[in-house]
Amino acid sequence: MGFQKNKKFSLFWFFALLFALGWLVIAGAPFYYLITISMKSQGEFLTGSLFKLPEHFSFQNYVRVMRGAFFQYFLNSVIVLTVSLFLLLMVSSFAAYPLSRMRFKLNRPIFSLIVAAMSIPIHITLIPVFSMAIRTGMYDNLTALIGPNVAFNLPLSVFVLTAFMQGISREMEEAAEIDGCGKFSTFFKIIFPLSRSGLATLAIYNGVVIWNEFSFVMVLTQSPTSYTLPLAVWQYQGQYTMDVPLIMALLTLSSLPIILLYVFGQDKLVKGMMAGAVKG
Numbered sequence: 359m360g361f362q363k364n365k366k367f368s369l370f371w372f373f374a375l376l377f378a379l380g381w382l383v384i385a386g387a388p389f390y391y392l393i394t395i396s397m398k399s400q401g402e403f404l405t406g407s408l409f410k411l412p413e414h415f416s417f418q419n420y421v422r423v424m425r426g427a428f429f430q431y432f433l434n435s436v437i438v439l440t441v442s443l444f445l446l447l448m449v450s451s452f453a454a455y456p457l458s459r460m461r462f463k464l465n466r467p468i469f470s471l472i473v474a475a476m477s478i479p480i481h482i483t484l485i486p487v488f489s490m491a492i493r494t495g496m497y498d499n500l501t502a503l504i505g506p507n508v509a510f511n512l513p514l515s516v517f518v519l520t521a522f523m524q525g526i527s528r529e530m531e532e533a534a535e536i537d538g539c540g541k542f543s544t545f546f547k548i549i550f551p552l553s554r555s556g557l558a559t560l561a562i563y564n565g566v567v568i569w570n571e572f573s574f575v576m577v578l579t580q581s582p583t584s585y586t587l588p589l590a591v592w593q594y595q596g597q598y599t600m601d602v603p604l605i606m607a608l609l610t611l612s613s614l615p616i617i618l619l620y621v622f623g624q625d626k627l628v629k630g631m632m633a634g635a636v637k638g
Contacts, residue, residue, distance in 0.1 A: 403603050472512075576592070
């Protein structure tokens with residue numbers, strides 16, 4: 359019996375490892391092509407094999423990208439991401455707290471409306487948002503991008519945080535109220551710190567969405583000084599249609615920050631789950 363169990367256990371880990379290696383190849387192949395092609399010259403890319411490594415690894419394409427307006431586009435993306443993500447997490451946590459911890463008549467209807475808002479596609483709102491940006495004087499400005507980023511990612515964030523806060527033990531909240539803490543103090547001293555793992559999850563997910571957002575950037579901006587990285591990639595594609603290695607270099611530089619955000623955010627996520635664990 360023991361030998362059969364060990365054999366089944368070994369077979370399970372063999373197939374699990376085989377599946378993991380296969381998935382690694384599938385997920386890593388685009389990054390492999392992205393980096394190798396970005397280090398090739400235009401002539402080598404057109405005449406050589408797609409699977410072949412560069413004959414001479416060159417960072418010339420990266421130098422050409424960084425000599426352009428890359429840092430302006432990068433700074434714009436960072437500003438939009440930072441402000442949008444901060445407002446999104448704060449507003450969603452403020453909304454999720456009463457929906458998850460308080461009982462009132464409009465609790466269910468409000469939560470149902472928030473869930474229903476998740477089904478609204480952003481593309482049907484492009485014209486109204488464009489008209490609003492024109493009338494408020496925010497067109498072709500980075501501030502015009504922050505509102506849509508917050509608004510269209512808010513329903514999912516509130517939904518996730520409401521479910522997360524409902525799982526937090528009420529004993530600590532009741533103990534804080536006995537000690538004289540009001541709802542405002544209880545939120546910032548008890549609920550908000552214990553929701554760090556949920557906030558970290560939303561920061562990773564929404565960070566990727568906001569960083570890669572393209573539709574509103576294309577509609578609400580016009581001058582290159584207001585472009586973010588996704589629109590800059592689009593402009594490079596039009597300007598350097600045949601210079602694929604240069605476009606790949608730009609894509610590599612554009613994807614690095616969000617990959618780093620995921621790597622460091624994943625660590626924060628695990629720490630937040632350990633710090634926010636509460637025994638019932």
